[in-house]
Amino acid sequence: MNKDELVKKLPFWNMLNNEEAELVKMSATINKYPKGVVAQGFEDECLGVIQVLKGQLRVYLLSEEGREVTLFRINEGEFCTLTASCIIEQITFETQISAEADTELLVINAGTYERLADSNLQVKCFTYELIIERFSEIMWALQQILFMGFDKRLAVFLYDEYSRTGSLEIKMTHEQIAKLTGSAREVVSRMLKRFADEDIVEFKRGVIIIKNIAALKKIIK
């Protein structure tokens, strides 16, 4: 699909008048980020309104000491407006965004989105709804971190990865899992070792293999 076709599939396309539609068409770009790149940092302007065409983004908090807490991921096909936070004055916190794989984004830059939201109350309202949806996802993630024992959190993470990829093999380092679960590498390694001792997972050539999905589910309950 070319850019003009992609733009017409944006979830707010039908809310736009001709002039607004033209503006969106003209300003849309396709941006590519190689795996591992930080697409939005503290000092940068924000991305704008985006749709993930390929790959995956991870949105996280970064502490002064360099600790990361993952808030949510934006998967292929998903649309996100929280990435336009710099022009939404009610948002006063800062998030980091990194590419979890080679990623391609359809981007409506923040300036264009600002003009749209100013002229079109329906678009503004719609983008707020999407932000509030992400807010709910974030609250879920943070409640897990605040309230759940780490065995449960790690089991949820492994089960979610299995659900998402359909594969029992999880190709991630302990360090990566620590970042994604808002924990420390040592804590992840220790808990994975316990899971291995209990025959719930095993390790092969740097891959974590889920051996007993029923046992995982039992921990989650």
Added chain:
Amino acid sequence: MNKDELVKKLPFWNMLNNEEAELVKMSATINKYPKGVVAQGFEDECLGVIQVLKGQLRVYLLSEEGREVTLFRINEGEFCTLTASCIIEQITFETQISAEADTELLVINAGTYERLADSNLQVKCFTYELIIERFSEIMWALQQILFMGFDKRLAVFLYDEYSRTGSLEIKMTHEQIAKLTGSAREVVSRMLKRFADEDIVEFKRGVIIIKNIAALKKIIK
């Protein structure tokens, strides 16, 4: 002020047409909650859109094990729409609300608010903006809990109390401070003891007195 006058001071009053204004007037109630009462629990319907006329509400998360994490407070004069969460489908998490003092609320019930938001896009958009503002407050609170050492968190709490009340005397139990800082009573007591050893605070008749505001500020920095 009577109810009719109070309603006319609602921040979205000027956005309403005659019919909508009449609906708000008719459905508005003044609710009273004695100090300590849980105004909204897991099982209840939500409050609706509210304005605190007197007193203060605290909005918090409650874990299955009974741990509380304070998200924000709604002070006298403040307006809140996150309290209408039950009719905002994008909000999927549950919060508890308790009265921190004898509290009086002007309440527009959730059903009325739903009708308003359906008929008036401007009101809907406005209430979303207020939710996103609270979202930012929540993120700030949670970042403190996730990333800050407890000495810093407690110092921030004491300093905020002093700023809010203008008094160096903090009339709260260690248990109450633990709830408000998302910590455990023992942790609060231990840290307050350390602050007392360092002559930053002292204890008198169940009251915590801030003796050295400069030292508190230094911890916060």
